[in-house]
Amino acid sequence: MYVRKCSYTRFDYSSGGAQCDKARTPTEKAICANAKLKELDSRMAQAYHQAFALTAPKSAERQSLIQDQRNWLKSRDRCQADVDCLSSAYRERIASLQSALPAKAQQVAP
Numbered sequence: 001m002y003v004r005k006c007s008y009t010r011f012d013y014s015s016g017g018a019q020c021d022k023a024r025t026p027t028e029k030a031i032c033a034n035a036k037l038k039e040l041d042s043r044m045a046q047a048y049h050q051a052f053a054l055t056a057p058k059s060a061e062r063q064s065l066i067q068d069q070r071n072w073l074k075s076r077d078r079c080q081a082d083v084d085c086l087s088s089a090y091r092e093r094i095a096s097l098q099s100a101l102p103a104k105a106q107q108v109a110p
Contacts, residue, residue: 040090
């Protein structure tokens, strides 16, 4: 789950271990220290990957999705180590990504 690879987060928090060893910011450290936040991060990553897969390469829709995710990351990071704030941010982002999935899936269905 690296920014360069998929543009949604810098660490794979769900694996704990090596990536969490590199956690530097209060947000990253809070996610690594909290099993529920790791789970929410994993769910968000899955929803993001699903939405990303349903967009055409180099499309305006994909670029918008990437920019929205970058903006969300900045907003999430303002939570710092506030677990309630982070939980809310993740739940809202997951809901936002999932609400777009059915419409996108119908558009690409044969």
